[in-house]
Amino acid sequence: NAGVMQNPRHLVRRRGQEARLRCSPMKGHSHVYWYRQLPEEGLKFMVYLQKENIIDESGMPKERFSAEFPKEGPSILRIQQVVRGDSAAYFCASSPPPGRNTEAFFGQGTRLTVV
């Protein structure tokens, strides 16, 4: 999973600020997935994107959260007006286009702390 690059690794934001989390997929991977992991819990799916297209955002909170994967550059998960409850580890995974053997590989995560 070293091939999926996430930055920053740690991010501290005050309540009300914006948080931007970046994810560069593995070489050759065109599909990106974002997950959130609250302390002592498993990972929860948020959104699935391919270049310039949101495929599935069924796990995204309705407000303040957005994601994009532009034609050039990394995928961005954006959290506006952060609150304490947004404090969590956010993981990005990438995969090739869907198929029988297309497994996803995770990055190291961004740990967001809202103070």
Next chain:
Amino acid sequence: QQQVKQSPQSLIVQKGGIPIINCAYENTAFDYFPWYQQFPGKGPALLIAIRPDVSEKKEGRFTISFNKSAKQFSLHIMDSQPGDSATYFCAAAGGTSYGKLTFGQGTILTVHP
């Protein structure tokens, strides 16, 4: 119906023991069942995965057993080592995207020397 239930929540074994972690699912559309290993401060790393057309898969010291009729699968770690101490997550996916995973709650495994 989307849940994957994992047990136990934590597990302690001695070196050389065989910890077993169990998972159960409801959604019959799931057809891909991976296990991930996560160390503190790191991302989940794919350990081993199985599809429902086989009942068992072994890779090194790690074995997945799969019971399609019971909708259950489990991870066995043979000859466990202190370096195996980590959190283990089962997951499930189906359809066209194996990257959209439903995770279990995780099992914290401690292997004592």
